[in-house]
Amino acid sequence: MMARNISVCKYNAIMPLRSYSTSFSVKGKVGIRLNFENEVKCLDDAVTLFHRMVRMKPLPVFGQLFKTMINMKHYASVISLFREMRKLDIPIDEFILNNVINNYCLMHRVDCAFSLLPIYLKSGIPFDVVTFTTLIRGLFAENKVINAIVLFKKLVRDKICEPDEIMYGTVINGLSKRGHTQKTLSLLRLMEQGNTKPNIYIYNIVIDAFCKDRHLDAAINLLNEMKQKGIPPDIVTYSSLIDGLCKLGQSEKVKTLLSEMVNLNIYPDVYIFTMVIDGLCKEGKIEDAEEVMKHMVGKGVEPDIMTYNAIMDGYCLRGQLYRAKRIFDVLIGKGIEPSIFSYNILINGFCKEKKVAEAMQLFVEISQKGLKPDTVTYNTILHGLFEVGRIGDAKRVYAEMLSVGPKPNICTHSTVIDGYFRYGLVEEAMSLFKKLERKRENTNIAFYTVVINGLCKNGKLDEAHSVFEKLSLIGLPPDVRAYNTMITGFCLQGLLDEANSMLRKMEKNRCLPNNVTYNVFVQGCLRWSKFSEMRTFMKEMADRGFSFDASTAGFLVNVVRENPSVLDMIPELHSKNKY
DNA sequence: TTAGGGTTAG
Known part of the structure; x- marks a missing residue:
């Protein structure tokens, strides 16, 4: 060749x-x-x-x-x-x-x-x-x-050049892809007042931004607005709207839009069919997705690698790995080149089912096929290896990534630090954490939560608390997960008062507790036999519409089995409706 | 020669 x-x-x-x-x-x-x-x-x-x-x-x-x-x-x-x-x-x-x-x-x-x-x-x-x-x-x-x-x-301002539709489109697109949806709409409105009026491109970019933000009502309002202005929507307009609706699981509205576009003689292409197929797969309706695929072939639209990737991911999500792998073999048989996404989807599927040997086999195959593993590939494999306790292999893969692979990102760092902590490698986890902090690597609240959780689980509550306390100072205010992690840490050590004051602090900081917060606290009370606190707390929990989750229920069953008198100490537990 | 739509990871 x-x-x-x-x-x-x-x-x-x-x-x-x-x-x-x-x-x-x-x-x-x-x-x-x-x-x-x-x-x-x-x-x-x-x-x-x-x-x-x-x-x-x-x-x-x-x-x-x-x-x-x-x-x-x-x-x-x-x-x-x-x-x-x-x-x-x-x-x-x-x-x-x-x-x-x-x-x-x-x-x-x-x-x-x-x-x-x-x-x-x-x-x-x-x-x-x-x-x-x-x-x-x-x-x-x-x-x-x-x-x-x-x-x-x-x-x-300096009249250096008069922006045309393409320049506006470039600015609006740049803003929309970086999450500034409202600003894209403001620019569209600004254009209406000037000489360069918004065209189909401009409307499509803004509509797509609203769809990605899940603001379908705003997107549909813009669709109606462009129609009223005599700018007919095209296949790109419909594809953004259909994708947004598919991701919200609004299949009836998808059908309405599909028939609307066909009435306008705009026929779905491979993009639109793939979005519909992907939406169905994410809802677990693979049989329906397969039907759509047959339908598109019947209409002369050939599925491409992204269509097959969506189907493979659908099977992986249902744990039907070997069906996913069969699709992979079918597309190769048809002469379609698998992409790195295809491999990542399968590797993720195998890792989720703890079939890491098969995942590793695919990982090796990537380079043999002339493709390059990307950051997602490494992150998925690393997570899979840590999950089954293959620490040595995880360390080898991580070292390979650092020397010849793609640049690790925040997800890689979180996965590796979490993996180290889970197997008690506190020094290695903290040394990597400190190195990343020194290098001022990009961090986020989820990354710090991994560190706080790791420290708590390894009995280093004070260190975890001091990391938690500095979050707001470095511009990363704790979210509900970070608070829950810290509250779990206090509860595990029996420091129920500290856990409670943390809960009050989160409310003061306008971070509303969720079901996990309350369940963690209840489990803390059960673990440390603080039944009177638990009764007060259960009332607050019920008043706020929260209830015991499966983990708390299982915990409670074990506690009661060992000490049946708990049921007498907490009479509210007899009230089946509430808890 | 410059703008718009689809897939994967913690």
């Missing part, structure tokens, strides 16, 4: 170029554009063509070659060819510069993209809306949201 690719590349590179050229005229400039789209199949072709182009007279247009290389993701080579052009004194135009800026943005080097701006000034090339739209997208891609907005506002 490889040998054939090389020979095709060499053949393409020596094709006579003149026969593929056309002349064009833009803004009064005449040039020769080479029509090579189907001829440049690999980097070799592109570089060979570049070296032929630089010798041509008159010089042809280079921008399209760069665009082709960007599409092939040969970003570093674009930069070296651009530098070569500069050395050869080949004139640069706005197409080349905009493409190189885009290239740097795609490399996540927006700083380098900005450093090209002086070339525009030196070469007398005016900045245009494309340049700035590309830079704004580059800033968003690196999560530099404030910089993106500052740049956008400066462009408008």
